[in-house]
Amino acid sequence: xxxxxxxFNMIEQQIRPxxxxxxxxxxxxxxxxxxxxxxPAYRALAFVDMQVPLREQGRRGxxxxxxxxxxxxxxxxQLRRHEHVLEIGAGSGxxxxxxxxxxxxxxTLEIVPELVAMATDNLRRAGVRNATVRQADGxxxxxxxxxxxxxxxxxxxxEVPQALLxxxxxxxxxxxxxxDEPMMRATLVTRVGERDFGRIELFDTVAPRLLxxxxxxxxxx
Numbered sequence: 088x089x090x091x092x093x094x095f096n097m098i099e100q101q102i103r104p105x106x107x108x109x110x111x112x113x114x115x116x117x118x119x120x121x122x123x124x125x126x127p128a129y130r131a132l133a134f135v136d137m138q139v140p141l142r143e144q145g146r147r148g149x150x151x152x153x154x155x156x157x158x159x160x161x162x163x164x165q166l167r168r169h170e171h172v173l174e175i176g177a178g179s180g181x182x183x184x185x186x187x188x189x190x191x192x193x194x195t196l197e198i199v200p201e202l203v204a205m206a207t208d209n210l211r212r213a214g215v216r217n218a219t220v221r222q223a224d225g226x227x228x229x230x231x232x233x234x235x236x237x238x239x240x241x242x243x244x245x246e247v248p249q250a251l252l253x254x255x256x257x258x259x260x261x262x263x264x265x266x267d268e269p270m271m272r273a274t275l276v277t278r279v280g281e282r283d284f285g286r287i288e289l290f291d292t293v294a295p296r297l298l299x300x301x302x303x304x305x306x307x308x
Contacts, residue, residue: 090122097121097134097154105155109162115188116158124181124209125151138295141178141202149178149199149295152241156264156273156292157182160239163275163289164262166190170236173254175225175263176297180206182241183218193218194232196225198299224299228254235259242297243271252276252284264294 098116107113122133132139139151151157161182166172166189174183177197183206186193195218197203203222210218223229226248228238233254240247240263247265255261255278265274273289 093134094121097136101136101153101155102158105159107155107158107162111189112158112162115161115185116154119181119184119188120213121154121181123213124179124184126179126205141205149202149298151179151181152294156294157185159290160262160273161185161189163273164237164239164260166237171232172237172239173229173232173235174239174241175228175251176241177206177220178202178241180209180213180215180218180220182239183220184210184213184215186239187215187218190237191217194229195220196223196229198222198224225297226250226300230254237261238263240264240297243294244297244300247274247276248300252278257281264292268293 098113122130125133125139126141129139136153138153141149170190172186172190172193174186174193174195177183177195183193183195197206197220200222203220207220228251234256235254236256236259238251238261243264245267251261257278259278261276264271266272271293272291275287275289277285279285
């Protein structure tokens with residue numbers, strides 16, 4: 088496989104048509120080697136328009152999102168160089184690497200020990216020094232370093248926990264995929280005041296659940 092041609096095709100045929108037009112984001116996707124964050128068993132899928140499993144027998148929620156979804160979330164977040172970011176769901180470390188190139192520092196939380204080790208090793212080999220992987224339940228956030236300028240959910244949740252919203256600075260943004268199958272939406276929440284939040288639904292997609300997040304009660308008739 089011609090790696091550079093495959094990377095070019097991913098950007099031009101998948102990502103740009105999905106309304107990712109920010110040149111800084113496109114340049115970043117060309118720079119950060121996605122294939123280095125994909126498990127060896129799935130490396131042939133590094134540039135394919137699909138979710139990539141992170142373990143051969145991994146449970147639901149343990150995957151890399153489609154490249155176009157990662158790119159669109161990154162574009163909509165509009166990170167600035169001075170900002171501190173919290174990511175929920177480190178996975179392989181790829182999204183943390185992208186975030187770290189745009190922000191001052193990234194703290195990324197992962198509940199699965201095997202993925203903590205994977206993400207830590209991948210970020211080290213990629214030379215990313217401003218991202219820290221911590222083993223933790225992402226639903227609780229990381230209060231010791233809060234408040235954050237931005238929070239990224241690298242997976243879906245039924246509802247955004249208030250505990251995470253409380254860890255945003257005023258003016259801070261949280262982005263993630265919210266809802267239940269088959270109707271989930273990428274959603275951007277902005278903290279506009281101490282108790283006030285704005286919410287914009289960006290696009291429809293479907294993503295596996297983040298582990299550790301409570302499901303709301305379901306009514307049966």
